[in-house]
Amino acid sequence: MIYDVRAVQKEGDYTDIMTEYSEELFAAALAEHRPKWEKIQDPEVNYSFPIPNTTLKEAFNTIAEKHPDKTYIYYRNHAYTYGECNLWARKIANGLRKIECKKGDRVNTYMSNSPDFVCIAQACFKLGLILVNSNPLDVAYDMEYLMRDCQAKVVIADEISYRAVCDALQNIKNGPKYLILSEVDATLVHDIPQKVETLKTISVYGEEEPQENISPDDIAVLQCTGGTTGIIKECCGTNRAYFARAMAAREFYKPVFPPEDTDKFSIIVGLPFSHAYGFSMGIILNLAFGGNMILTDSVKPSLKEVLEKIEKYKANVWPAVPIWLKLLISEPELQKYDLSSLRSINSGGVSLPLSVLNQVEELTGIMVNEGYGMTETINTITHNSFAHRKPGTVGIPYPNIEYLIVDQEDGNKIVPNGTAGEIIARGVCVIKEYWQKPEETALAIRNRWLYTGDIGMIDEEGYLIILDRKKDLIIVSGFNVFPREIDDIMMTHPGVADSCTVGVPDAIRGEVPKTYVVLDQNHRDVTKEELMDYCNKRLTRYKIPRIIEFINIIPKTKNNKPDRKALKKMHLA
Template sequence: MNLSALLQETAKKFSEKPAYYFMGQMSTYAELDDAVQKFASGLEKLGLRQGDHIALLLGNSPHFVISLYGALRLGITVIPVNPIYTADEIGYILKNGDVKAVVALDLAIPLAEKMHSLLPEIKHYIFCETKPDSQIHLEIEKLSVYPKMKSFTNIISSGESSFQGPVLGEEDVAIILYTSGTTGKPKGAMLSHKNLYSNARDVGGYLRINPDDKVVTVLPMFHVFCLTVALNAPLLSGASIVILPKFSPKEVFSLIKDFTATIFAGVPTMYNFLYQYPEGNPADFNSLRLCISGGASLPVALLKNFEKKFNVFISEGYGLSEASPVTCFNPLDRPRKPGSIGTSILRVENKIVDELGQDVPPGHVGELIVRGPNVMKGYYKMPEETAAAIRNGWLHTGDMARMDEEGYFYIVDRKKDLIIVGGYNVYPREVEEVIYNHSDVVEVAVLGVPDPNQGEAVNAYVVSKNPALTKEQVLEYCREHLAKYKVPTTIEFLDELPKNTTGKILRRALKHQLSQKVNH
């Protein structure tokens, strides 16, 4: 089974039900599926075929949804790309990903002109109109890329509702997701139709997503967390998605209230902004039955404060691109454990192993490894990296974790972020959790820095809402709650911490930012 065929089934069952709401527009399932059919047919008329690769440089919009499902229906492999990447970053992915067509907003036309000479393999640039058609043509008809430019609207109008797509194999590659590339060039995780379908099905079942739900889709659609949890799982369940182009606390409060939304999915930074928002009215969240957190560890203090203030339940989960992405969620039918990523979802196995690959006892820290129908086929054109990541059928996540006696997992930290102070292991998250508990702290990131005496030292970078808060006050608080070797050597106050487009705090970007500051 595949996502596009399942959307067809959902459309037959719930034809007149709203599939999505977007900036005053509403589309029924029947209308969405018809647009998907026509887009797939239009792509075929352009000469694209099963197995070709298409890139989506789009934010949250119906364009993304139609392009994704339309390309999949034709058997094309989709490569979602963050549209705010630099030209160099985008160029690398398009070249490495052997892309033949690109779907982007008309705002990206200058980028298409640049790519035209650098990447002659790209045959079509499909632009989604944000400006009047006449204005767009004036802008592009003199460009060298003009013959390759196609209108998204025209692609759909040229397509046929009677389109019959090819037979798709469950092991065929459906999506290639490029990882953020924190350790070098981005790697393309190849996710099959089976990977994506199974994870959407199992997440939807685990979280009991049903046709009565309205899911707030504000996480970036090009990110795997949104793709599965706030797009695929709801649409396969007959739920409605409420699409927000970008995150804004004001808009989230207003949208949840106006649409009586039932599910909100976000990353910890979003929860922090919503919690800190002065005009946030808890009554606006009365319709929510479930909040979902992922993408990074949710500080326990923030989870408890948010739930108390807004009277909602947050289920924290865990995933990674290479696992489509979800492997764990806090269950809805058993006690939720703050600080835990929950238990293994249906059909997915998680376990903790030591450096030799041997199971470690409950309570002990080791590497989290994963096995299931959701695990990727491998990295595109990178057999050595694939062999290093998937060993004996198990995906090695690189995350340090522990499991308790009841099968609940706890992420301790990234393997690469471990700080070793005088031979003692310090996990940044543990220190961050303590500092987050301070009432004046909004955000914190902890890094290890070289130290001539201890090997490494612990540094904390804090965003505070109280200008009068001093470094010594934060250090004193740490001394009360942490072993001596875990207490930061230095506290530095910053106006903000670097984050990616999903709101995840980027320790490596912070480290780079600080090194640049030192060098200058």
């Protein structure tokens, strides 16, 4: 079979190429892998099952109507029930409808973790509005780009983000119609063309459940990513994809949450909801479990607070990142908390050193389980099973998803086990498309397979090992940072003639950006501190280079591209 795929040669230049693809070949490869995977799967878990035609609205309403008095959220020493949150979500939804939001409109949020954000998300699900989930710590430059790109009708901000949001909105006259504030006095906002409301002022238009015809195939969420290309894109996740993710998690956790225990699911959420990992683990999973979530400060995350809340509320699932686990084993003061309620510690974002994994398990007596995924798959592609975990790997396919390893050139040939290649995946959880980016979509999703850009291999037992990234993506404490974005900003400084950013190892964050700079001959007096301050005003905090080094010339490859490998070697020398 011949398929026409659009391949990006360079920005603004798209060239059609013909790629050979054989469904029979790929099916045969999957058939070869399945017997190995079946041997190391959890016996309680169904790894392939149909997904009900359920929308996110229906899933939440079912739980809220069945258990209205059950605690849904713990936040700042308060408990909020499903009934209370459902009522608040209805009020917000009716208010959004009153200001003429209709199905398919985009609601761009810049919110830290709070019950308000959870209820805003549920309100969007009730109306079929598309939630554009964004980082409240973004700078105005990034916010403005996203508001324009997603064509937001409404922007919602809180006390953390509203100043930057207002700076962005001042430059957009024909964009969003409304700014809605959470826990911020509207009189503090001036000189923007949008109408300003608060959640309280729009929540007076009725408590009834809004009626809207929503399909499982309707887009529910736009979650931002750069993928592996560095171009900011919004991943279009449908109701079906997100509910499939929730159902897959309920299956995956059966060894520690048997069916009679499902509603006892209690997750500590120290990760920001604006990140795909936090949003999925916190809000989405409970649509299938009907449990509760415990929220901590997501703007200035504190491991101490996370551990205190685990002990206080007896959380039993902890989605962690390696930086927290490294701190846990290195600081005796953090080891005094009772974590015995935990049934599972998940580690994601970046790889976890085996020595850290072993020390955490020795300290806590709780299994630490690593997985692998990306925003385009609503987080999870593979995960180690509970019964057959293999440290140093990211496990086997998650329920209802499949993956293969293909050649890195064309991506149409299956490579042998033990051979490095690009990881591709398919399943109900894979995104529908990138928002209004057909070329990027065609490049990433081919013949229903998502080409991840990550390099891995399958070992002799069937476990997936992550080896590298196809592109030069830097992962800082679990956040994707794209060298091109930093270099683009750096190159706008009049004193910079050339710039190249690479990721370098960091004991705490995993990796940090290091930027090599060639100064313009007429601006030799520019200092590293000046450039750091320049970036600080234009880049989100985790994207700012931690190291700047002046260099006479950026080394180049044979194709006259910046030689990042050479720069990394220079750093390590």
